[in-house]
Amino acid sequence: MLKSMWGWARQGSGVIYPWDIIFVLRVILYLEGNGLSHEKQTVALSSVLAAIFLTGMKIVIGIYTGSLGILSEAAHSALDLGAAVITFFAVKISDKPADINHNYGHGKVESFSALIETLLLLVTCIWIIREAIQKLFFGGTLEISGSGWGIAVMLVSIIVDISRSRALKRAAQKYGSQALEADALHFGTDVWSSSVVIVGLIFVSLGDYLKLPFLHYADPITALGVCGIVIYVSLALGKRTIDVLLDAAPAGMPENIARIAQSVEGIKEVESVRIRPSGPTFFIDLQVGISKNESHRVVHALVENIQQQVQKEYPNSDVTVSTYPISPLEKEDREVYHTVKTIVDRFPKCTNIHNIHVFEISGKKRLAIHLEVKENLSLQESHNLSHEIGNLVQLSFADVEEVSVNFEYVKQQNIVAEDITADSQTLISEIDTLINRVPEKLNCHDVRVYRQGEKLTLFLHCELSGNYGTETIEKISNGISQRIRKLVSNVDDVFIHVEPMS
Incomplete structure (x- = not known):
């Protein structure tokens, strides 16, 4: 077993360096489990240990030689160490699955850790600039000893950095991890x-050899070069990180997803595409229009087709597709709805548009709008609100002659109910008998009965055989609901979910 653990522990970096005590820690991770998340954590942990080694080496040689370039690199590595520690814990947390309080998982922890790394890099820059300016313009010491040691240290640093960078990049690409990418x-x-610092130390050595003290200025100048590189990287990383934290969609991705959805035969239009990056996963929401005459089975198949096509293009994606019916009537009807909705949304008292009827008489239109409100309005309040909404609607349409607005008070509440399904088997059997008499072939495989006070609420999950359109399905559901209410007098609501029969 120890032999197999040794072989597994060597997989991340390819060789075991003399300083690479990561072997011991990898054995610990091996004993915890051998999953993909542990592989990510191992790569992150190797960065921590590499940063510890590099930081300690640069501090010792930087103090010994007095090189600001090496000391600035030591500070850079020290902050890299802090960033690597943050990355390790970020990767560990981000691998946790979604839960009741974090519905989209913990992936954004990686982006947050990358933002902290950006801030740490900028702190490094402030210190480097201050020290370099002090040496260049305010008489700071320029004496450096042991340049050869400094060059040797930086060469070792480059070798380790290349090794870790490649390992981290491979893992970042494999798992889509922004923290490992950072x-x-x-x-x-x-x-x-480090290469810039080596150039500076070479100039310092030449200055000592040729007796040209001004070449010692190469050290603080190269330190400023390091700072320039760090600032550039920090700004690029910071922008990408903030974009992810603000749910910014990758450039061109919404348009590409809309194109994919639109290419599916049967999709009439794509209303919206929303993308929420979270770690390596993209949560994608689409709203697509489908002909209202399509059957429930066809709509279900179209949704699955869109999900498959999008996930083929973006494997790490969670795709939700919402559909809305499109009437074969004019596009103008949809524009009326969207305009009225935009106006109604300005009024907090209004919660929903129940329906809109458009009557066309002699080239002029009359709109009848039925709205739901969350407050029990007085007669005067409803009159004022009706006129205000009506006037705004008329101003939006040149051919609308009159607008009638009616309100319905809908209570906003959470209903506390008791699940009495287990004690309602007689009622469920009667409902099954009733449904079996329906001409259309239905199979209600799940019936739930909830009680709130003296009233009952029923939830039916039914399979329907045949290609029926939305209107027909609605008529079937309403017919079943009416029959159940006749059968049981204290039924308050009946909710019926219909899906194709498998």
């Missing part, structure tokens, strides 16, 4: 910044 970017830029 860590890979850190180690990758360290390669360039």
Whole structure:
């Protein structure tokens, strides 16, 4: 077993370095489990240990040589260490599955950790700039000793940085991890910044050899070069991180998803595409229009087709498709609804548009709008609100002659109910008998009975055989609901979910 653990522990970096005590920690992770999340955590942990080694080495040699370039790199590595620690815990937390309080999972923890890394990098820049300006313009010491040691340290640093950057980049691409990508970017830029420091130390050595003290200025100048690289990386990383935290969709992705959905035969239009990045996962919501004459089975198949096509293009995606019926009538009717909805949404008292009827008489239109409100309005209040909404609607349409607005008070409440399904088997049997008499072939495989006070609420989950349109399904559901109410006098509501028979 120990032999297999040794082989597994070597997989991340390819070799075991003398300083690579990560082997011991990998064995611990192996004993905890051998899942994909542990592989991510192992790669992140290797970055922590590499950063500890590099930071300690640079501090010792930087103090010994007095090189600001090396000390600035030590500060850079110290903050890289902090960033690597944050990345390790971020990866560990982000792998937790979604729960009742975090419906979209914990993926944004990675983006938050990347933002902290950005801030740490900017703190590094402030310190480097201050020290470099002090040496260049305010008489700070420029004496550096042991440049050879400094060059050797930076060469070792470059070798380690290249090794870790490649390992992190592979893991980031494999798992779509923004935190690991940020860590890979850190180690990758360290390669360039270390190279800049080596150039500065070479100039310092030449200055000592050629007796040209002004070449010692190369050290603080190269330190400023390091700072420039760090600032550039910080701004790029910060922008991407903030975009993810603000749910910004990747450039071109909404248009591409809309194109994919529109290409599915039977989709009349794509109303909206919303994308919410969370770690490696994209949560995608689409609203698509389908002919109102399509059967329930066809609509179900179209939704599945869209989900499959989008997930083929974006494998790490969770796709939700909402459909709305499109009448074969003019597009103008939909524009009326959207305009009225925009106006109604301005009034907090209104909660929903129940329906809109458009009557066309002699080239002029009359609108009858039925709205739901969350307050029990007085006669004067409803009169004022009706006129205000009506006037705004008339101003929006040149051919609307009159607008009539009616209100319905809908109580907004959570109903406390008791599940009495287990004690209602007689009632459920009677409902099954009733449904079996319906001409259309139905199979209600799940019936739930809830009681609130003296009233009952029924939930029916039914399968329907045949290709019926939305209007027909609504008539069937209403017919069943009416028959149940005749059968049981104290039924308050009946909710029927219909799906194709498998």
